[in-house]
Amino acid sequence: MAHNLGNPTQGSFVGRSRSTISDDAKFTQIKTIAEADFYATSSFQGSSGFIVGSAGDTVITPTEGDAVAASAFTAKTLYEIGVKRVSGSGTIYIVY
Numbered sequence: 001m002a003h004n005l006g007n008p009t010q011g012s013f014v015g016r017s018r019s020t021i022s023d024d025a026k027f028t029q030i031k032t033i034a035e036a037d038f039y040a041t042s043s044f045q046g047s048s049g050f051i052v053g054s055a056g057d058t059v060i061t062p063t064e065g066d067a068v069a070a071s072a073f074t075a076k077t078l079y080e081i082g083v084k085r086v087s088g089s090g091t092i093y094i095v096y
Helices: none
Strands: 030-033 037-039 049-054 059-062 084-085 090-094
Touching: 049 084, 084 090
Parallel strands: none
Antiparallel strands: 030 090, 037 084, 049 090, 059 084
C-alpha cells in the first residue's frame, strides 16, 4: 500500500508563501505612549525617533545623553532621536 507523504516542504519555512504586505518605508511601526512612565525595553528597544503629540509635563530620555522636556520640541514634528524612556503626562509617538 502506497502512502501519500504530501509535499516534502509542507510545514517548513521553505513551503511558506511570501507576505502580500510589504513596503519600503523608512519607519514601519509607531508606539503611542500616554502613560506615566515608559521604558523602551525588550521589543521596544531600537527606536528611530519620536513625535510629540502633546507635551504636558513629559520628559524624554534619549538612548544616549540627557533627558529633555517634551515642551522643548515642536509638536507634530518627527525627531530622529532614539528613545530610552518617556515619563510624564503627555502623548509621545515613538517610531521604529
